[in-house]
Amino acid sequence: MFTKKCHSFFESRFGFRKAFLTTSCTDALEMAALLINISPGDEVIMPSFTFVSTANPFVLRGATIRFIDSRSDHPGMDESLIEEVITPKTRAIVAMHYGGVACDMEKIMQIATKYGLFVIEDAAQAIDSYYTYSDGSKKALGSIGHLAAFSFHETKNIISGEGGMLVVNDPSMISRAEIIREKGTNRSSFFRGEIDKYGWVDIGSSFLPSEIIAAFLWAQLENLDDIQKKRKQIWNSYWLRLKDHEGKFSLPFIPSYASNNAHVFYLVYPDIEERTKAIEDCRTNGILTIFHYLSLHKSAYYSGKHDGRELPNSDRYTDCLLRLPLYFELTEEQLDKVVNVLLNESRE
Amino acid sequence: MFTKKCHSFFESRFGFRKAFLTTSCTDALEMAALLINISPGDEVIMPSFTFVSTANPFVLRGATIRFIDSRSDHPGMDESLIEEVITPKTRAIVAMHYGGVACDMEKIMQIATKYGLFVIEDAAQAIDSYYTYSDGSKKALGSIGHLAAFSFHETKNIISGEGGMLVVNDPSMISRAEIIREKGTNRSSFFRGEIDKYGWVDIGSSFLPSEIIAAFLWAQLENLDDIQKKRKQIWNSYWLRLKDHEGKFSLPFIPSYASNNAHVFYLVYPDIEERTKAIEDCRTNGILTIFHYLSLHKSAYYSGKHDGRELPNSDRYTDCLLRLPLYFELTEEQLDKVVNVLLNESRE
Numbered sequence: 223m224f225t226k227k228c229h230s231f232f233e234s235r236f237g238f239r240k241a242f243l244t245t246s247c248t249d250a251l252e253m254a255a256l257l258i259n260i261s262p263g264d265e266v267i268m269p270s271f272t273f274v275s276t277a278n279p280f281v282l283r284g285a286t287i288r289f290i291d292s293r294s295d296h297p298g299m300d301e302s303l304i305e306e307v308i309t310p311k312t313r314a315i316v317a318m319h320y321g322g323v324a325c326d327m328e329k330i331m332q333i334a335t336k337y338g339l340f341v342i343e344d345a346a347q348a349i350d351s352y353y354t355y356s357d358g359s360k361k362a363l364g365s366i367g368h369l370a371a372f373s374f375h376e377t378k379n380i381i382s383g384e385g386g387m388l389v390v391n392d393p394s395m396i397s398r399a400e401i402i403r404e405k406g407t408n409r410s411s412f413f414r415g416e417i418d419k420y421g422w423v424d425i426g427s428s429f430l431p432s433e434i435i436a437a438f439l440w441a442q443l444e445n446l447d448d449i450q451k452k453r454k455q456i457w458n459s460y461w462l463r464l465k466d467h468e469g470k471f472s473l474p475f476i477p478s479y480a481s482n483n484a485h486v487f488y489l490v491y492p493d494i495e496e497r498t499k500a501i502e503d504c505r506t507n508g509i510l511t512i513f514h515y516l517s518l519h520k521s522a523y524y525s526g527k528h529d530g531r532e533l534p535n536s537d538r539y540t541d542c543l544l545r546l547p548l549y550f551e552l553t554e555e556q557l558d559k560v561v562n563v564l565l566n567e568s569r570e
Numbered sequence: 571m572f573t574k575k576c577h578s579f580f581e582s583r584f585g586f587r588k589a590f591l592t593t594s595c596t597d598a599l600e601m602a603a604l605l606i607n608i609s610p611g612d613e614v615i616m617p618s619f620t621f622v623s624t625a626n627p628f629v630l631r632g633a634t635i636r637f638i639d640s641r642s643d644h645p646g647m648d649e650s651l652i653e654e655v656i657t658p659k660t661r662a663i664v665a666m667h668y669g670g671v672a673c674d675m676e677k678i679m680q681i682a683t684k685y686g687l688f689v690i691e692d693a694a695q696a697i698d699s700y701y702t703y704s705d706g707s708k709k710a711l712g713s714i715g716h717l718a719a720f721s722f723h724e725t726k727n728i729i730s731g732e733g734g735m736l737v738v739n740d741p742s743m744i745s746r747a748e749i750i751r752e753k754g755t756n757r758s759s760f761f762r763g764e765i766d767k768y769g770w771v772d773i774g775s776s777f778l779p780s781e782i783i784a785a786f787l788w789a790q791l792e793n794l795d796d797i798q799k800k801r802k803q804i805w806n807s808y809w810l811r812l813k814d815h816e817g818k819f820s821l822p823f824i825p826s827y828a829s830n831n832a833h834v835f836y837l838v839y840p841d842i843e844e845r846t847k848a849i850e851d852c853r854t855n856g857i858l859t860i861f862h863y864l865s866l867h868k869s870a871y872y873s874g875k876h877d878g879r880e881l882p883n884s885d886r887y888t889d890c891l892l893r894l895p896l897y898f899e900l901t902e903e904q905l906d907k908v909v910n911v912l913l914n915e916s917r918e
Contacts, residue, residue, distance in 0.1 A: 245593040245732070248753060248776035262610075274753050274770040282630075282773055383780025384593070405596060405622050406871060422622040422869035425630055428596035432731025434782055521770035523754060 224436035228387075231443050236350075236362035238370070238389040240396045242403055243436055244429045247346045247373030247386035251279040251316075253429055254369045254388060256402050257395050258314055258340045260285050267307055268316035268344070269299035270519040271536040276318050276344050277518055288312070289519040291533035292320075295475045297488075297543060300535065301326045301333075308337050318344035319363050322379075322483035323476055324353040327366045343370035345389075349380050350450055351483035368392040374439055379453060379485055380446060382439035385431055402426040452550050453484035456557060460487045460546060463561045470565075471496070471544075487546045489564070494541035500564060501544065507563045512545045572784035576735075579791050584698075584710035586718070586737040588744045590751055591784055592777045595694045595721030595734035599627040599664075601777055602717045602736060604750050605743050606662055606688045608633050615655055616664035616692070617647035618867040619884040624666050624692050625866055636660070637867040639881040640668075643823045645836075645891065648883070649674045649681075656685050666692035667711050670727075670831035671824055672701040675714045691718035693737075697728050698798055699831035716740040722787055727801060727833055728794060730787035733779050750774040800898050801832035804905060808835045808894060811909045818913075819844070819892075835894045837912070842889040848912060849892065855911045860893045 225243050232241040244250045260266065262284030268276050270289035277287050288307040293300045298320040315334055317325040327343075334341045345351075348363040349372060355361070364370035369392070374385035390399045400410040406426030411417050442449070464473060471489040476482050491497040497513065504511045517536040519528040546560055573591050580589040592598045608614065610632030616624050618637035625635050636655040641648045646668040663682055665673040675691075682689045693699075696711040697720060703709070712718035717740070722733035738747045748758040754774030759765050790797070812821060819837040824830050839845040845861065852859045865884040867876040894908055 245597075245779075246776035249593075252775065274755055274774075275776060277770075278754055278774055282775070383782050384776070384778060385780070406626055407622055419864065421864045422625075422866055422871040424871055426622075426626055427600065427630070428594035428623060428732070430732060431593075432733070432783060434731050434786060435780060438782060516767070516769045518770055523770040523772055 224433055224440045225431070228436050228439050228443060232387065232389070237365045238362075239365075239391040239393060240389070240399070242388045242390070242399060242429070243431050243439070244386040244388055244403070245431045246384055247344075247371050247375065248275040248279065249427070249429045250371035250386045250388035251275060251342070251344065252282065252427065253399060253402055254342045254371060255279045255283045255285070256425060257369065257390075257399055258342075260313060263311060264313040265309060265311045266314045266316060267304055267312060269318050269320075269536065270517045270533050271297050271320070271515055271539050272318045272344065272518065273346070273515055274518065274521075275346075276316055277524070280314075280316075285313070286311075286527070287518075287524065289528060289533060289536075292535040292539055294535055296320065296323065296477065297539045298323060298325050301329045304330070304333055308333075308339075312337065312339060314340040314342055316342045316344050317367060318346070319348040319351065321474065321488065322348040322351040322363070322485035323474075324348070324351060324363055324480035326477070326479060327353045328355050328479070331366065340369070341367035343367040345370045346373035347378065347485040348372070349378070349483060350446065351485075352481040354479045364389050365391060369395070374442075379449060379483060380439070380442045382431070382435045382442065385435050385439060388429075398424065403429040449550055450484065453548065454482070456548055456552055457482065457484035457487050459554070459557055460548075460561070463557075464489070464564070467565060484548070487548050489544045489546065490539065491542045491544065497542050497544050503563050503566070504560070507559065509547065509560055509563060511547065513543055514545065516540050572781055572788045573779070576784050576787055576791060580735065580737070585713045586710075587713075587739040587741060588737070588747070590736045590738070590747060590777070591779050591787070592734045592736055592751070593779045594732055595692075595719050595723065596623040596627065597775070597777045598719035598734045598736035599623060599690070599692065600630065600775065601747060601750055602690045602719060603627045603631045603633070604773060605717065605738075605747055606690075608661060611659060612661040613657060613659045614662045614664060615652055615660060617666050617668075617884065618865045618881050619645050619668070619863055619887050620666045620692065620866065621694070621863055622866065622869075623694075624664055625872070628662075628664075633661070634659075634875070635866075635872065637876060637881060637884075640883040640887055642883055644668065644671065644825065645887045646671060646673050649677045652678070652681055656681075656687075660685065660687060662688040662690055664690045664692050665715060666694075667696040667699065669822065669836065670696045670699040670711070670833035671822075672696070672699060672711055672828035674825070674827060675701045676703050676827070679714065688717070689715035691715040693718045694721035695726065695833045696720070697726070697831060698794065700829040702827045702829075712737045713739060717743070722790075727797060727831060728787070728790045730779070730783045730790065733783050733787060736777075746772065751777040797898055798832065801896065802830070804896055804900055805830065805832035805835050807902070807905055808896075808909070811905075812837070812912070815913060832896070835896050837892045837894065838887065839890045839892065845890050845892050851911050851914070852908070855907065857895065857908055857911060859895065861891055862893065864888050
C-alpha cells in the first residue's frame, strides 16, 4: 500500500514521529487546528507574508490571527516580534518556513515552552530541509514542532498533483489524529482488530488521499535525491550568475542555522516599479516569472479584522519579491536566458 | 483539462446548474455548509441512518443536528417526520438518497419553501438516479436541492479512488462556491482575466482534486452506461433469485417516484441474530458481506447531544440490514454462490 510506504519513508528518513498523508497541505493544517482544539476567540500567531492556507484553517475554527512581520533579511517571520503579541488567549505559533528556509526554531520552541503554546510548522515548502541548533545538532524541518504540515502540490519540490501531509510529533495527539483523519470514526482501530465495529467518536473530515496520489508521490520519493541534486544545481547556477549584481536586486539570504532545499530562487527589487519592469522584460522574452504573496493583514478578507500594526517588511516583499523559474526540467540554456534578460543583457 | 470535461459532462447529462469536483463527498458537504453560512446554534435536519460524513461538515460549523428516523419501508429518511422538528433555528434539510433511491423530493422542497430552509442533497450514492414528480416530469438526483454532494469513493458506482463533487443549483451561490473552493481567494476570476491579481476575500479551503483524479473519473464517465447496465443486471439477478424468499428477509423497496441506480442490494433480516448468522454463513464460504450504518443519534460522539427522540426504524436498519456483494466484475457464478449461501442451499 503506497500510503503506508510513503508514511514509513518520511518517518525513517526525516525523524517524523508519525506521518499522515492528506489531500492537501491546507487539509493537514485543518487537522492541526482540530487537534489543538482551536475555538472561537483563540489567537494564533503567524507571518502575514504567507499563503492564505496558513491562516484559513485556524479562521475556520474561529481563531483571531495575529500577523507578524517578516524579517528584514528574509521573507520568513521575524521571531523577535512574537512575544509582544502573545496574550492569555494565544494558543499557537505557526512557523512558516519560507522557501524551505528554517525559522529560528530554537527560539520559537523556547517561546512556546515559556508561554505554553503549540508550535505548528507550516513546512509546505520545506521538504528535505534542516535546522541546526546552537549546540550543533540538526533536525529535519517538520520534526521539531508539535505538528507540521507539508505540501506536495505541483509547484513543490516533491509533488503528487494535489496532496499534503500532517506530521504529528507530539505522541499524545497520534490516536486522535487517526480518528479526525477518518471522518471522526475509530476505523483505524477497527482495521487493527482492536474493536469489533467502528463508529462516530469525534469531529473529523475526509483527509485521506487516494492510493493513486500516494503511488505518484512514492515515485517522486524514490527519486528524491536526484530531484534535490538537480534543484540545488539550478539554484547555485542562479546564485553564481547573479551574485555580482546585488544593488540591482538582493539575493536570497540563508541564516547559518538553516539549510537550503532549493525550493525557490527569488530576487528582491528596490521597489514595485523595478519588479514590474523585470516581469515585463521576462514576459516579452517568453519567460514566466511569478510574484507572491500579498500581505494577509491587508487582504480584502482580513484587513478589517487586523489589529492595525504596520508590517513594513511583509509589505516590501509583497511589492518587491520575484520568483525565478526553478523546476527539474529547466536547462542551462533556459537559465542563461532568464539571467540575461534580468541583467538586461538580452537585447541585441 | 479533465476536471473541466467532467464538469461539462455532469452539467449537460444530469442538468446540474454548476458542478465542482472536490477531493471527497465529505469536502463537498463542507463547502455546502460554508456556502449556507452554518453557524453555532443553527439546526440541520438529516437522517440518523447515514454515514458520519453527512453530519460532520455541519457539526464542524457549530450546528446542532436533528436526526430523523428512517421510513418503515426504506432506510431513507421518513419525510413525514421532518416538520415536527423544525424550529426557528432550523436552517437546512439534508436529503440523503439511501442506496441511490430518491427521497420524496417534491415533499421535501415544499417543506423547505414553506419554512425558508435550504435543501442539500446528500447524493453520495445517487449518481444516475432520478425523481419523478407527481405531474410525471423527471429530474436527476442532485439537480433538485439548492446544493448536492456526490461521492466517487471506490465503493461507489462511478469512482476515482477518493473523490467527490459539489453541485450548485442555486445560481446566487456559484461565484462564492468558486472562491471557497479556491481557498477563499478570487483565483478563478483571476484566471478568467476579470481581475489582475488574486487575494484573500473569504473563508475557504483546498477542495480541488488533482487532475490525475479527474482523469481517472473521466475514464469512468466514458463507460457510465456500460457500468450502470452491468450493475442493474446484477441487481436484477439478486432480485429474481431472492424475491420468493421474503419472510426470511425483506428485499429493497423502491417507491414509485424513485429510480433504481443499482448502487446497493440489501436484505433486511427480522433481527440482529439472523443477520449475524447470515454474515457468518457468508464468511465461512469466503464471501464478504457488509452491514452499515450505525444510528448516528446513538453514536459515542452524538448520543449525549441528541434530543432523546426514539428512532426505531433507524435502529432496526442498524441491526438488521445486510449489503450483498455488488460490483462491476461480479460474475453470475459468484452471484449464484452468494444466493445459495443466503438461502442455505450451499451445504452439500
